[in-house]
Amino acid sequence: MVDTHVHLTMEDFPDREEIVKNFEIDGIEFVIEVGFDPVSSQKGADFSSKHSRVFSSVGIHPHDVKNKDGLEAIEKLLDSKKVVAIGEIGLDYYRDLSPRDLQKKYFEIQLEIAKNKKMPVILHVRDAYNDAYEIVKRFDVKGVLHSFNGQIEDLKNFLDLGFHIGVGGMATYKKNEELRKILSFAPLDRILTETDCPYLSPQPVRGKRNEPKYVRFAIETLCTVFKVSFEEIERITSQNAKNLFNITL
Template identity: 40%
Template sequence: MLFDTHTHLDSAAFDEDREAVIQRAVDQGITRMINIGFNRETIPTTMQLAEKYDFIYAAVGWHPVDAIAMKEEDLEWIASLTAHRKVVAIGEIGLDYHWDTSPKEIQHKVFRQQIQLAKELNLPIVIHNRDAHEDVLRILKEEKASEVGGVMHSFSGSWETAKQCLHMGFHISFGGPITFKNAKQPKEVLTQVPLDRLLLETDAPYLTPHPFRGKRNESSYVKYVAEQAAALKGLSLEEISEITTRNGLERFGI
């Protein structure tokens, strides 16, 4: 019983075999998945998946890479979609200083707007943070994001950063990188995250875990993430699966 809390099954990478990919996940014991709609193209396809499959839920938001393209009506659109019973979070939202596509000040504005929206709607937020730890933490604190909490997706920060996120009521989610040999920091952080705040994800088709690194990721591979998390925590695969699935159900109100 596993929960892939962050996936992109609507990606073009799955156009040739999407149903087979989803069936493989089911066959591997993945009982829930959250697909992420993060811009004008992926929000509708995410909603289609959530409506087609009972076990797929949706998060909708505006990715920082695309922040420059967001209009006021897009924010209103996201708000309207949260009335759907399968929409369980606002996300992925945040800051991305790696890809130089949206100016920082625009990313900050769009991030703040969506935190405010999540607070109005009382929904958790899913945070994308790439090379922007300091500003992400500052904005979360200034916008009082602790009122709703959420998930630090594909966490790559230090334990000091993780502690601040935990203090604000966030869960910490880990994916394929914890299976990499040289991923010292994520492994160290995972060992210190309290069990009741731990989530697992794939971010498929990205961040493929060992032994498939370099190939397309898919939701069934969350099993390899769970195996590594179990080893790091000194638990069985069954124990880590049960704990992280329960955490996901509670965090997203499923």
């Protein structure tokens, strides 16, 4: 199993070394530690340099662009060996923690960097799929729409741009039957599995701290959506992640 979206360097994981040590037993092939500001990006890059099954992504989240700095630090980190993507970057009109014009500006700057560096992006988009699509289509980049929770048009738009679709806790929730129906329109070779741990614990462990090993519940959901075996989903989504992020183990 592959978890393409974790935040193990956050305070919620004082036992992060133990968690990584158990990856082999838990069946975790590798994870991507995703930064959201300069400090978390640095922590993630350091963490990934110490663990063979951890890769990292660096970037400034729309919530954090209000601090208006750190782009240079992010660019520098891109040369680290285990840094495989730029993210999470994007637009969040749901919580609106940063002014929208600033969100757009930093989103565009980081997409430009990704284009120039030929690196994939990890997108965080909430209640802003249209604006995000209009911006992303102007850049020659590929990547993943993390924790997708949009409409069928949004799915089609981003698939047309060559993007992958991140599936995690959201898709496991009982009430999200509509989302599962929408996901069934995506080709399986464009699906990535993720947890976003410690957030978004999947249905069977709701209320508990989320962890990489719970990515199995996303895979189980995909089994019912695509009517394919667990092993097949596991194999295909692992290969998808390796292809997108250019990962060889």
